[in-house]
Amino acid sequence: MPSLKYTTTGLTRGWTRVLNDRRMENPIAGGIKKSSTPDKEPPLILIVDDDRFMRDLLRQVMEKEGYRVAEAENGLQGLEAYIRLHPDMVLVDAIMPVMDGFTCCTKLQAIFEDDSGEYDFASHTPILMITSLEDSKSVDQAFEVGAVDFVTKPIHWAVLRQRVRRLLEQAQLYRQLQAANEELQRLAFLDGLTRVANRRGFDQALEHEWRRLIRESVSAKNAGTETHFVQNPSSLSLILCDVDFFKRYNDSCGHLAGDECLQQVAEALRRAVNRPGDLVARYGGEEFAVLLPNTDAAGAVSVAQKIRTEIRNLQIPHPTSSVSEFITISLGVTATIPCPNTAPCELISIADKALYQAKESGRDRLILKIFILPN
């Protein structure tokens, strides 16, 4: 069995202080999700070197800096240790028996890409190559296989310390930046008033589900599964709903009450729709959309009825409504099995027609229109 040392001794508070200072300097860092290295746990450095004396020296220096250290004797052990420990950084010697540093580095890149599915800096662990070969070919090779920096033997310890520190800080900043970008993207798809998805979020989800369900129904057909329109697992349902006489409500109760009413309606819709893949969105003004993947017409009608019950239970007084003393909604419900020759906007168009019909026939009701696509 390869020997693998793992130690958490010799920690100092230095690193935590560096991170906290960074956070003060960096305005986007506040309130975003944590990096893979919690503040209280110092970064873990994996040292991969066949020279035991060099490993001992590196460990002492790294521990003195406040880092945790794991060791491996060659590239192969280094890969095993990486997979098991997920270190924050890898210091790898270039020349080693069994597997050299260049091969180890190449294989680590493949692991990073498998993890993230695509190249992205935030999911990459910085690799610093240690080489006694100062010729330009080895340096070029180190960068080619994905090392982000290198130091040469004999090691200039102050240089090594600064490079390690800088690379760890950069990796931390990449992670913070990625988290901030994810948060911005989430906010870009959210309606500010009601906190449900906005129109852009809805459009994206509709496109995504449409394509996904086409793939799903194709693979069901290939597997020889019979598909029927009713109770088809690849169905996509859409409910469009509109608050009845909302303009009158705004005129009589004021816009602040109008905003509050929309917030309560959105909350009621969320209560009625509770599967993880379902989406409630503000479609525009007082109109909301509910997207129900893998839901057939019967399932959609059942959700629509639940929505009506939730809205009725709100008992928001509507002094100028012609249909009730409380806020009510009209709903247009439709369902289809997505197919490649049709655009998802046709589903919206059918739901819109159903909604129009619900309003025309007296409001405070739901109308179902089934949408059968040519196969």
Ligand SMILES: [Mg+2]
């Ligand atoms: Mg060596």
